[in-house]
Amino acid sequence: MVIKAEHEIHKRRFSRNLGVGLTLAGFVALVFALSVVKITSTGPVEGFDHAPRASLLKDTE
Amino acid sequence: MTDATVNPRDQQGEAEFGDYFALLKPRVMSLVIFTAFVGLLVAPVSVHPVVGLSAILFIAVGAGASGALNMWWDADIDAVMKRTAKRPVPAGKVTAQEALALGLTLSVMAVVMLALAANMLSAGLLAFTIFFYAVVYTMWLKRWTPQNIVIGGAAGAFPPMIGWAVATGGVSIESVLMFALIFMWTPPHFWALALFMKSDYDKAQIPMLTVTHGRRVTRHHILVYTLLLAPVAIGLGLTSIGGPVYLIAAVVMNVLFVKGAIDIWRRDEAASEADGYVTEKRVFRFSLYYLFLHFGALLVEATLRGFGLGGW
Numbered sequence: 001m002v003i004k005a006e007h008e009i010h011k012r013r014f015s016r017n018l019g020v021g022l023t024l025a026g027f028v029a030l031v032f033a034l035s036v037v038k039i040t041s042t043g044p045v046e047g048f049d050h051a052p053r054a055s056l057l058k059d060t061e
Numbered sequence: 062m063t064d065a066t067v068n069p070r071d072q073q074g075e076a077e078f079g080d081y082f083a084l085l086k087p088r089v090m091s092l093v094i095f096t097a098f099v100g101l102l103v104a105p106v107s108v109h110p111v112v113g114l115s116a117i118l119f120i121a122v123g124a125g126a127s128g129a130l131n132m133w134w135d136a137d138i139d140a141v142m143k144r145t146a147k148r149p150v151p152a153g154k155v156t157a158q159e160a161l162a163l164g165l166t167l168s169v170m171a172v173v174m175l176a177l178a179a180n181m182l183s184a185g186l187l188a189f190t191i192f193f194y195a196v197v198y199t200m201w202l203k204r205w206t207p208q209n210i211v212i213g214g215a216a217g218a219f220p221p222m223i224g225w226a227v228a229t230g231g232v233s234i235e236s237v238l239m240f241a242l243i244f245m246w247t248p249p250h251f252w253a254l255a256l257f258m259k260s261d262y263d264k265a266q267i268p269m270l271t272v273t274h275g276r277r278v279t280r281h282h283i284l285v286y287t288l289l290l291a292p293v294a295i296g297l298g299l300t301s302i303g304g305p306v307y308l309i310a311a312v313v314m315n316v317l318f319v320k321g322a323i324d325i326w327r328r329d330e331a332a333s334e335a336d337g338y339v340t341e342k343r344v345f346r347f348s349l350y351y352l353f354l355h356f357g358a359l360l361v362e363a364t365l366r367g368f369g370l371g372g373w
Contacts, residue, residue: 034111037109
């Protein structure tokens, strides 16, 4: 038979762990949302994929 | 002895999540959230909702962190006063060191995150607010001068200014007047409370005006500050964030508040004790509505402006 006596201390620990877990998850979600907003609202940006950027090339014509 | 034995000493520091949350003074935080929210919304510059909500959250966390630092420093006097004896530190649920660690960590986090989410000015104002409340008010003024409430009230007055700075990146007459409204409101609000909570402040030996200069002087002070508050509150209605709705609300509220202050001023201790401080309690309750309705009226004006109505 498994002894499973849950002491009041375990409830308090669970409450604390759950609270911290949810807070951290919320913080991660918030930082992610903030990042998306900041990145998408910085105006026109130019993707750079190791190719010469057109805007930096001198006009040869 | 078996493994199942629980040593009571091991239970120390086993606080619930709610006990740590209580360190952040949720009721004070709700006022901070509301006034910062109004400061942000009435500003003439619109903010992305995610940025705005994040900023309000970090302002609230910063305010909560300063509350935790206050509870760390004031654990000794909190234990003496009936109103504060059940706070997590004096109740033995959370240690003073934990309150200090939580307060410092959240302070730094809130300021850094506000700087990243909004701008440096709002983050600087938040850092100054935390410093002002935790160091200037809690550690210095509170136990030293009966003017503690007056100067310490500045800490509670900053949130709408920070909200405004989040949106505009600056400080202007509107945000200064929102600051002044809370700053001037704080003394009569707390002194009305001190008049009917006298035994608590006496026991904790906090130099409240009622203890150091007597209750007659406190009644004078309530009246003077209420009279000084009225032009600030009404003057805010003449700025770009005011309008007819706010102005009417401000005039009515200030007439009633001044009348309440006169009622307190005209009473003596015998009359107050005889009826259980009915007038003082009524004015204290009214002062809560007073602040809520002023900022509520600013919000109404901002909403009306959105529909092309309101404002001047």
